[in-house]
Amino acid sequence: MTHLIQHTExxxxxxxxxxxxxxxxxxxxxxxxxxxxxxxxxxTFLVSIYYTGTVYGEYLLAMDEQTAxxxxxxxxxxxxxNRGDVREAICDAMTETLNTIVGEAIVDLxxxxxxxxxxxxxxxxxxxxxxxxQTGKATLNTAxxxxxxxxxxxxxxxxxxxxxxxxxxxxxNVNAKLKEANRHLAEQQAQLVLTEKMxxxxxxxxxxxxxxxxxxxxxxxxxxxxxxYVGVIETILAxxxxxxxxxxxxxxxxxxxxxxxxxxxxxxxxMEDTKLLMRETYEGIERIKSIVQGLRDFSQSDAGGLxxxxxxxxxxxxxxxxxxxxxxNCRLEKHLGDLPSVVCNAAExxxxxxxxxxxxxxxxxxxxxxxxxxxxxxxxxxxxIEDDGCGILPEHIDHIFEPFFTTREEGQGKGLGLSIAYGIxxxxxxxxxxxxxxxxxxEFTIRIPAVHELASVVLLKTSMAPTIRCRPTP
Numbered sequence: 001m002t003h004l005i006q007h008t009e010x011x012x013x014x015x016x017x018x019x020x021x022x023x024x025x026x027x028x029x030x031x032x033x034x035x036x037x038x039x040x041x042x043x044t045f046l047v048s049i050y051y052t053g054t055v056y057g058e059y060l061l062a063m064d065e066q067t068a069x070x071x072x073x074x075x076x077x078x079x080x081x082n083r084g085d086v087r088e089a090i091c092d093a094m095t096e097t098l099n100t101i102v103g104e105a106i107v108d109l110x111x112x113x114x115x116x117x118x119x120x121x122x123x124x125x126x127x128x129x130x131x132x133x134q135t136g137k138a139t140l141n142t143a144x145x146x147x148x149x150x151x152x153x154x155x156x157x158x159x160x161x162x163x164x165x166x167x168x169x170x171x172x173n174v175n176a177k178l179k180e181a182n183r184h185l186a187e188q189q190a191q192l193v194l195t196e197k198m199x200x201x202x203x204x205x206x207x208x209x210x211x212x213x214x215x216x217x218x219x220x221x222x223x224x225x226x227x228x229y230v231g232v233i234e235t236i237l238a239x240x241x242x243x244x245x246x247x248x249x250x251x252x253x254x255x256x257x258x259x260x261x262x263x264x265x266x267x268x269x270x271m272e273d274t275k276l277l278m279r280e281t282y283e284g285i286e287r288i289k290s291i292v293q294g295l296r297d298f299s300q301s302d303a304g305g306l307x308x309x310x311x312x313x314x315x316x317x318x319x320x321x322x323x324x325x326x327x328x329n330c331r332l333e334k335h336l337g338d339l340p341s342v343v344c345n346a347a348e349x350x351x352x353x354x355x356x357x358x359x360x361x362x363x364x365x366x367x368x369x370x371x372x373x374x375x376x377x378x379x380x381x382x383x384x385i386e387d388d389g390c391g392i393l394p395e396h397i398d399h400i401f402e403p404f405f406t407t408r409e410e411g412q413g414k415g416l417g418l419s420i421a422y423g424i425x426x427x428x429x430x431x432x433x434x435x436x437x438x439x440x441x442x443e444f445t446i447r448i449p450a451v452h453e454l455a456s457v458v459l460l461k462t463s464m465a466p467t468i469r470c471r472p473t474p
Contacts, residue, residue, distance in 0.1 A: 008136025363389025
């Protein structure tokens with residue numbers, strides 16, 4: 001039973017007893033209490049008392065004017081001639097009656113809601129319309145006519161301290177929601193900025209690769225020619241040695257001077273060191289070529305951002321680009337299986353791999369190992385990147401893909417790398433997952449659907465090479 005029905009019953013019972021005792025009117029029957037959304041009555045004579053405090057409401061008796069007249073003993077019909085006197089009499093009697101009823105009924109109401117006060121009774125005549133709030137209703141069938149008992153209860157808190165606390169709680173909740181919405185907008189803006197930045201970096205990488213590639217062709221060509229020249233010089237020196245040996249008996253003075261100069265400049269060392277310098281220079285050029293190719297692969301994509309790529313090649317290129325950023329004592333082990341081609345944005349997949357590798361490197365303190373494995377599992381190309389670093393705490397593992405979540409010190413990371421990686425892999429209809437144990441290491445698993453044939457994607461390959469000045473080979 002609700003408080004509304006409970007207190008309506010009390011009001012009904014007190015009213016029934018008071019009318020019987022005060023006016024000697026027999027109560028023939030009382031109805032069950034009903035709950036309504038408002039005061040609903042067709043009666044035209046209403047007597048009301050309001051109460052206020054921690055809750056707000058009203059006790060109300062509704063009846064016809066003739067019923068009120070019958071209750072106080074004015075049995076003659078109401079007419080225009082006696083209406084004024086009748087109304088004055090029933091208003092005085094009924095306000096006093098309701099005052100008595102409410103004085104007793106509100107004692108029970110105060111057991112549920114404290115700090116209540118009542119106002120003076122008031123009279124309403126005619127058709128009334130009440131606003132919507134909870135109302136209980138019961139009917140008294142008396143010998144004088146039908147009387148309706150209405151009990152209204154508004155649970156609006158009027159206690160100032162309570163209202164202040166509730167208002168503050170609402171403001172705090174609204175403020176928290178606004179902060180969350182603002183944070184979400186900031187995250188979206190940051191991701192849009194980063195996406196635009198990555199696009200700009202791709203264009204920059206493509207331009208840098210092109211600009212480096214032009215002089216690189218000249219250096220490569222010139223070194224090849226220089227290497228041939230060294231071979232020619234070496235051949236001439238060998239013939240010169242033979243000539244000196246054959247003519248030594250003719251005039252020893254000149255040969256002694258030549259040999260002295262030869263020993264002074266250590267021609268044999270110069271030749272060997274020249275060949276060593278050439279080999280090292282070639283190695284440097286090959287490394288530059290590898291970097292340029294990596295930059296090209298990073299920036300290469302078709303109009304839709306997709307191309308046919310082998311993820312082993314993407315892995316190799318990415319490892320070459322970020323190797324210098326790994327700890328000096330970090331061993332990078334690769335176990336690459338045979339993989340089919342996949343349709344992907346190679347630059348974005350390279351970005352994902354680079355982010356995971358850099359995180360793995362940062363998890364390694366002094367010395368450690370990063371192990372990369374690739375294989376075909378069912379219809380998926382699977383890349384596994386495992387490190388033996390510090391690992392991830394259990395309370396952090398569920399948040400690492402959330403934007404702006406980071407365990408690094410302030411200023412050392414924005415917490416966007418793995419959230420962007422997650423979005424890239426999702427865009428490729430793949431998945432990225434992580435398992436970790438504190439103090440043991442972390443393992444990231446990337447799955448991308450394998451595609452053996454590239455359909456509906458047209459790959460346009462263009463190449464530009466500078467004009468190279470060629471020297472004839474001796």
